[in-house]
Amino acid sequence: xxxxxxxxxxxxxxxxxxxxRKHLDFIQAVxxxxxxxxxxxxxxxxxxxxxxxGFSATKAVPAVAGLGLVVVVFFGLLDxxxxxxxxxxxxxxxxARKGEVEVYSMNKNAYSSKCRRRSVVCSWSVLGFYGPxxxxxxxxxxxxxxxxxxxxxxxx
Numbered sequence: 001x002x003x004x005x006x007x008x009x010x011x012x013x014x015x016x017x018x019x020x021r022k023h024l025d026f027i028q029a030v031x032x033x034x035x036x037x038x039x040x041x042x043x044x045x046x047x048x049x050x051x052x053x054g055f056s057a058t059k060a061v062p063a064v065a066g067l068g069l070v071v072v073v074f075f076g077l078l079d080x081x082x083x084x085x086x087x088x089x090x091x092x093x094x095x096a097r098k099g100e101v102e103v104y105s106m107n108k109n110a111y112s113s114k115c116r117r118r119s120v121v122c123s124w125s126v127l128g129f130y131g132p133x134x135x136x137x138x139x140x141x142x143x144x145x146x147x148x149x150x151x152x153x154x155x156x
Contacts, residue, residue, distance in 0.1 A: 019103045020096065026106070027093045031086055038082040042129060045075030049133055053140035060147035069137040076130040080120050087115040 016024070052068030055061065091111035095101045120126060 014099070016097075016099070017103075020099065023096050023101075023103050023105075024093060026104070027089055027096060030106070031089050031093065034082050034086040034089065038079050038086065038125075041075050041079045041082060045072060045079070045130070046133065049075075049137060053137050056144045057140045060144045062141055062144040062148060065137060065141035065144050069134065069141065072130055072133050072137055076126060079130070080117070080126055083123065083126060084115055084117060084120045087120065088112065091115065 049068045049072045052064050052071060056063075056065035056068065085108070088108035088111050091114055092101065092106070092108045095111075096103075096105075
């Protein structure tokens, strides 16, 4: 069925079989779940870190700011994992769409060379979100340390 089209001179791709369409649906479901998990990680990370940084800055407890920084790093790594897995499944989806993957194969590991961990960490959705959050945490930590060492009362 890959014969040239008479009017344009290009070949038309073969239509997908029902099994291929179902395979694409399975892959898309995984991508959707990973994207949802990534959003949940961002939401929880922001909530917990903001609470820790706010408490640390108002009560001058540096340990809580340090704990908030650990939380940001943990959720950032978790988000990196979800984003990388999502990208791998998107590569699998693209290959399955072209019909170059065995039907119902969910082996995304073949695309590991196309998605490096460094590119995930440096992506705008990770570095652009967790970078400023780490900066806020560092400021909260510094502030609480300064308040403890100076012995001054915090403004009401």
